Amino acid sequence: MTKHILVTGGAGYIGSHTCIELLAAGFQVVVLDNLCNSSPEALRRAAALAGVESIPFFEGDILDATLLGRIFNEYPIDSVIHFAGLKAVGESVEKPLAYYDNNVAGTVTLLQAMQQHGVKNIVFSSSATVYGDPHTTPIQEDFPLSATNPYGRSKLMIEEILGDLYKADPEWKIGLLRYFNPVGAHRSGQIGEDPQGVPNNLMPYIARVAVGQYEHLSVFGGDYPTHDGTGVRDYIHVVDLAKGHVKALEAFQRGDVPNLLIVNLGTGQGYSVLDMVKAFSAASEREVPYRIVARRAGDIASCYADPALAEQLLHWKAEKNLVDMCRDTWHWQSTNPRGYH
Amino acid sequence: MTKHILVTGGAGYIGSHTCIELLAAGFQVVVLDNLCNSSPEALRRAAALAGVESIPFFEGDILDATLLGRIFNEYPIDSVIHFAGLKAVGESVEKPLAYYDNNVAGTVTLLQAMQQHGVKNIVFSSSATVYGDPHTTPIQEDFPLSATNPYGRSKLMIEEILGDLYKADPEWKIGLLRYFNPVGAHRSGQIGEDPQGVPNNLMPYIARVAVGQYEHLSVFGGDYPTHDGTGVRDYIHVVDLAKGHVKALEAFQRGDVPNLLIVNLGTGQGYSVLDMVKAFSAASEREVPYRIVARRAGDIASCYADPALAEQLLHWKAEKNLVDMCRDTWHWQSTNPRGYH
Numbered sequence: 001m002t003k004h005i006l007v008t009g010g011a012g013y014i015g016s017h018t019c020i021e022l023l024a025a026g027f028q029v030v031v032l033d034n035l036c037n038s039s040p041e042a043l044r045r046a047a048a049l050a051g052v053e054s055i056p057f058f059e060g061d062i063l064d065a066t067l068l069g070r071i072f073n074e075y076p077i078d079s080v081i082h083f084a085g086l087k088a089v090g091e092s093v094e095k096p097l098a099y100y101d102n103n104v105a106g107t108v109t110l111l112q113a114m115q116q117h118g119v120k121n122i123v124f125s126s127s128a129t130v131y132g133d134p135h136t137t138p139i140q141e142d143f144p145l146s147a148t149n150p151y152g153r154s155k156l157m158i159e160e161i162l163g164d165l166y167k168a169d170p171e172w173k174i175g176l177l178r179y180f181n182p183v184g185a186h187r188s189g190q191i192g193e194d195p196q197g198v199p200n201n202l203m204p205y206i207a208r209v210a211v212g213q214y215e216h217l218s219v220f221g222g223d224y225p226t227h228d229g230t231g232v233r234d235y236i237h238v239v240d241l242a243k244g245h246v247k248a249l250e251a252f253q254r255g256d257v258p259n260l261l262i263v264n265l266g267t268g269q270g271y272s273v274l275d276m277v278k279a280f281s282a283a284s285e286r287e288v289p290y291r292i293v294a295r296r297a298g299d300i301a302s303c304y305a306d307p308a309l310a311e312q313l314l315h316w317k318a319e320k321n322l323v324d325m326c327r328d329t330w331h332w333q334s335t336n337p338r339g340y341h
Numbered sequence: 342m343t344k345h346i347l348v349t350g351g352a353g354y355i356g357s358h359t360c361i362e363l364l365a366a367g368f369q370v371v372v373l374d375n376l377c378n379s380s381p382e383a384l385r386r387a388a389a390l391a392g393v394e395s396i397p398f399f400e401g402d403i404l405d406a407t408l409l410g411r412i413f414n415e416y417p418i419d420s421v422i423h424f425a426g427l428k429a430v431g432e433s434v435e436k437p438l439a440y441y442d443n444n445v446a447g448t449v450t451l452l453q454a455m456q457q458h459g460v461k462n463i464v465f466s467s468s469a470t471v472y473g474d475p476h477t478t479p480i481q482e483d484f485p486l487s488a489t490n491p492y493g494r495s496k497l498m499i500e501e502i503l504g505d506l507y508k509a510d511p512e513w514k515i516g517l518l519r520y521f522n523p524v525g526a527h528r529s530g531q532i533g534e535d536p537q538g539v540p541n542n543l544m545p546y547i548a549r550v551a552v553g554q555y556e557h558l559s560v561f562g563g564d565y566p567t568h569d570g571t572g573v574r575d576y577i578h579v580v581d582l583a584k585g586h587v588k589a590l591e592a593f594q595r596g597d598v599p600n601l602l603i604v605n606l607g608t609g610q611g612y613s614v615l616d617m618v619k620a621f622s623a624a625s626e627r628e629v630p631y632r633i634v635a636r637r638a639g640d641i642a643s644c645y646a647d648p649a650l651a652e653q654l655l656h657w658k659a660e661k662n663l664v665d666m667c668r669d670t671w672h673w674q675s676t677n678p679r680g681y682h
Contacts (some may be wrong), residue, residue, distance in 0.1 A: 068536035093505075093508070093509060094509055095509065096502065096505035096506055097449055097452055097453050097456065097502075097506060100449045100502050100505075101443075101446075101449050101450075101453065102443075104445060104446070104449070104498075105442075105445070105449050105450070108438055108441045108442050108445070108446050109442075109446070111438055112442065115438065150505045153501055153505065157445075157498050157501075160494055160498075161437065161438075161441050164434075164437035164491045164494065165437055165438060166436070166675075167437075168434060168435055168436065168437050175671075203482050327412050
């Protein structure tokens with residue numbers, strides 16, 4: 001029997017790509033999303049790309065216990081993939097309570113609903129931000145954890161809550177997937193990242209410069225101890241990331257991984273801001289003007305994953321390279337210059 | 342004009358004693374309590390002891406945003422003293438979600454309601470548990486923080502949330518009062534600690550042995566590196582603790598303390614389990630039979646406060662000694678052997 005997976009935040013950037021991979025792998029998908037930073041159009045397109053008529057969709061919030069109860073009563077949910085959450089670092093510094101409410105309290109509400117309905121499998125959208133300012137790279141899963149802002153702290157708190165839940169009831173199967181920097185888009189160019197307002201992340205910003213929406217890119221810091229002085233990150237193609245979630249569910253089904261499964265999802269390869277600018281220029285055949293400006297508080301020089309554990313436990317590794325990431329982002333951005341609008 | 346203080350958990354052990362001290366200091370008091378571990382009788386008696394007809398009381402939960410809105414609309418609340426929360430370490434290990442929901446999500450809901458109503462003064466009931474397993478004693482406020490169980494983690498998370506809130510809006514005045522081990526009762530014997538079921542803490546357990554409700558006390562560990570091998574803690578009289586809260590409010594009014602005020606409330610004096618047994622026997626003139634049993638996981642040998650900062654900033658220090666603590670506990674326990682029932 002095909003299993004039903006509840007995908008919270010399933011209309012979002014990573015969520016919509018994951019729905020496609022879940023359907024391709026033979027799972028049934030139910031989406032809960034409050035659309036605060038996503039579009040129902042992404043779900044319609046994801047359904048079309050996956051060759052299904054539609055994806056069952058509930059517009060609403062993980063803080064809404066009544067709605068959660070309705071979903072668990074209506075569908076025989078086997079597992080939850082939990083993407084829903086606010087994700088802008090700067091905004092989290094300004095409005096910490098919104099982050100603790102939506103992310104932390106929202107997750108607790110979701111977990112209580114799962115517990116009440118006997119659903120004990122969850123894959124959580126964590127982040128490399130939980131490593132704080134790591135002392136060395138590549139980053140391994142047993143590195144010390146810390147947070148440098150409320151967004152990161154909310155992710156860390158959720159990891160701790162899930163760890164305590166596992167200790168209280170080891171029947172739970174809990175995946176903490178620590179993402180590095182998701183970029184790229186579906187190769188069709190039909191779905192991709194559509195941030196509201198000014199993008200917080202590098203790749204969508206570069207894409208908007210290339211498409212002429214912004215004049216130039218501000219590069220925060222040119223004097224980091226990296227090969228060209230700009231910050232180095234581990235960029236991972238969103239489709240690779242989406243597949244990692246499917247692999248985590250499949251690993252839990254096989255039962256050959258720890259019930260509390262903590263893995264990095266990254267490529268293991270670091271690229272600087274200027275590497276990204278060059279690669280994107282080449283892919284788009286456009287200039288991407290940039291200016292080096294002051295460092296941004298809280299940024300670190302270099303951050304990339306050791307992806308070995310994910311390969312060992314999930315039989316997963318990133319397959320798409322920097323050219324794929326830039327080409328697919330450009331395809332999405334140039335055919336949808338205003339996103340889903 | 343007298344200021345209105347909303348006391349969450351105001352019918353509880355520390356809350357009810359604090360209501361009396363607030364009223365004595367000229368504040369008006371409004372209580373919100375869900376009575377999950379407290380009795381309305383405590384509030385009635387607190388009102389009588391304070392010489393007021395009654396204390397305005399809302400039965401309900403800090404997770405109930407609608408009720409919070411009603412209270413803030415109905416009363417001109419100046420500050421909140423926030424006691425409401427679950428507090429049993431063992432239960433928190435079994436039911437972590439209940440702790441993260443009531444304590445963390447509940448506090449976030451309360452803070453959002455305060456923000457919406459422009460109330461930006463809060464004194465929070467934190468705990469020495471946030472010091473985890475301290476390397477040295479006495480414990481100072483700048484010691485590293487950690488948690489050893491979900492109860493402690495919920496306190497630590499709330500401290501972090503409040504710290505982020507202060508960074509986002511420095512107009513907030515936030516007191517984090519880290520209690521050591523509250524014991525004792527009002528000297529009238531009218532109100533005191535009334536734990537439901539088997540007490541989690543030493544003093545009420547000893548009291549129930551003395552009153553004949555239990556046969557003997559189990560002492561967890563007799564081989565700690567302390568003067569008699571049993572664990573050493575910093576016991577503080579609940580009336581001293583209650584006065585510390587009033588002093589924190591008054592310090593915020595004077596404005597001569599940091600807006601993010603973090604202080605230990607303890608005596609600075611450590612007593613062992615056997616010290617407490619002896620002192621209680623003397624105060625009650627009863628035998629307190631005990632047996633040394635195995636150490637309890639997660640317990641530490643010795644924990645007592647450096648109370649200097651509280652004295653410096655709040656002009657507060659504990660005034661009651663071990664004899665007071667035992668006498669008042671015994672008075673309460675012997676005249677109310679079944680608590681408020």
